[in-house]
Amino acid sequence: MESERLEMRPFSEADFSFYKTLxxxxxxxxxxxxxxALEEAEARSWFERQFGRYEDDRQTGFLLLEKKETREPVGFAGLILQEVDGVEELEVGYWLTPIHWKVGYGREAANRLMREAFERGHDRLISIIHPENKSSQNVARANGLQWEKDTVFNGIPVVIYSCRLSRLFRG
Known part of the structure; x- marks a missing residue:
């Protein structure tokens, strides 16, 4: 999968050291x-969870984001199934290295993944965002998601942004 500036691909074992830096x-x-921040064993567990997600066509798992021109890794992003308030939801999420913040990679990756979700037949999509993470809330709004509710996810207060993909990607 690719966007204008990014290649998106499943992780390989060789990508663990980069994943761990994030x-x-x-x-x-x-x-x-x-x-x-995650300890070594927890980082390994989170990383290995992606390989199982790659087997489920309803989600992409986290994909490594690399600049097309240089193959430099900038972060990871994906479509992940999450349980929120007892309901299975498809979330679009992304994590970037700090030197790649505020240059549009998060918005670009999320937008491409949203289109992928639509092409896979999904209509509803969410983002789970910390209430103080204004940058991620701005990315969500820029991509057409709107605030839906405040809730608790994995014991942490969050805000849920959501959208209907059919409204964003008609035709």
């Missing part, structure tokens, strides 16, 4: 996992 970075994790 999930162990306090700035990246500020609004994720209760603000706690």
């Amino acid at each position: 999930v162990q970075n306090e700035r990246v994790m500020r609004y994720i996992n209760g603000g706690t």
